[in-house]
Amino acid sequence: MVLEEEELSKRWERLNxxxxxxxxxxxxxxxxKWARGNHCIVGRVLxxxxxxxxxxxKTMSQVWRLxxxxxxxxxxxxxxxxxxxxxxxxxxxxxxxxxxxxRNLVTFQEVDDSVSINSMHFKFEPFWVQLQNLPLAxxxxxxxxxxxxSIGHVIRVDAExxxxxxxxxxxxxxxxxxxxx
Numbered sequence: 121m122v123l124e125e126e127e128l129s130k131r132w133e134r135l136n137x138x139x140x141x142x143x144x145x146x147x148x149x150x151x152x153k154w155a156r157g158n159h160c161i162v163g164r165v166l167x168x169x170x171x172x173x174x175x176x177x178k179t180m181s182q183v184w185r186l187x188x189x190x191x192x193x194x195x196x197x198x199x200x201x202x203x204x205x206x207x208x209x210x211x212x213x214x215x216x217x218x219x220x221x222x223r224n225l226v227t228f229q230e231v232d233d234s235v236s237i238n239s240m241h242f243k244f245e246p247f248w249v250q251l252q253n254l255p256l257a258x259x260x261x262x263x264x265x266x267x268x269x270s271i272g273h274v275i276r277v278d279a280e281x282x283x284x285x286x287x288x289x290x291x292x293x294x295x296x297x298x299x300x301x
Contacts, residue, residue: 159207160231161214164242165198166298167224176200176221184213195237217246225298244295246275251290259285268292 165171177192184190188205195201204210213219219226227242251259251267264277264285271294278291285291 156203157231157233159205159210160201160203161210161228162195162231162237162240163200163202163226163228165221165224165226166242167198167222171198171221173200179221180219180226183219184209184216186212199237201231201237227298244272244297246293246295249292249294251292252288254290259287259290261285264290264292268294272296 165176173192173194180192181190186204186206186209188209190205190209191203193201193203202213204213214228214230217228219228225245227245229240229242232240249268249271251264254263261277261279261283264279265274267290268274268277273295275293275295277285278293279285
């Protein structure tokens with residue numbers, strides 16, 4: 121057995137690629153814009169276990185309640201390229217975040233056609249944070265921005281045009297940083 125391993129190791133060391141096999145292909149920097157990109161997002165289910173692709177497609181298609189069709193392409197690592205027939209359906213899906221599948225967070229990124237899917241980093245997901253029991257004088261956009269900044273990037277504070285918030289809580293939309301699995 122050891123002799124076979126040594127022989128294989130020697131053969132492997134003698135292996136060389138021909139000049140044709142070792143040639144490098146360079147992708148041109150300026151390529152045609154990917155026309156489908158504005159209708160697509162990439163989604164990733166944050167789980168260490170596998171995802172039932174068919175269950176994910178069926179469940180999310182029903183939960184999103186879209187006007188047009190939606191297509192899912194599994195791209196590895198619990199990730200999916202998701203194409204919407206209508207841009208409004210894509211925007212509705214993104215604005216409805218966070219989404220969960222099988223009790224796991226589903227995070228999304230807009231498609232950047234100059235970046236490969238494997239190099240995308242899923243680091244942030246927006247959440248609504250409710251600030252409860254605040255004195256009425258502090259229910260302002262300014263306080264919401266200050267508090268939200270202590271959590272992450274503030275997307276928006278749910279306040280009126282004059283910067284004041286009405287209701288039982290002050291709502292702040294924050295992009296919360298998490299760590300990839």
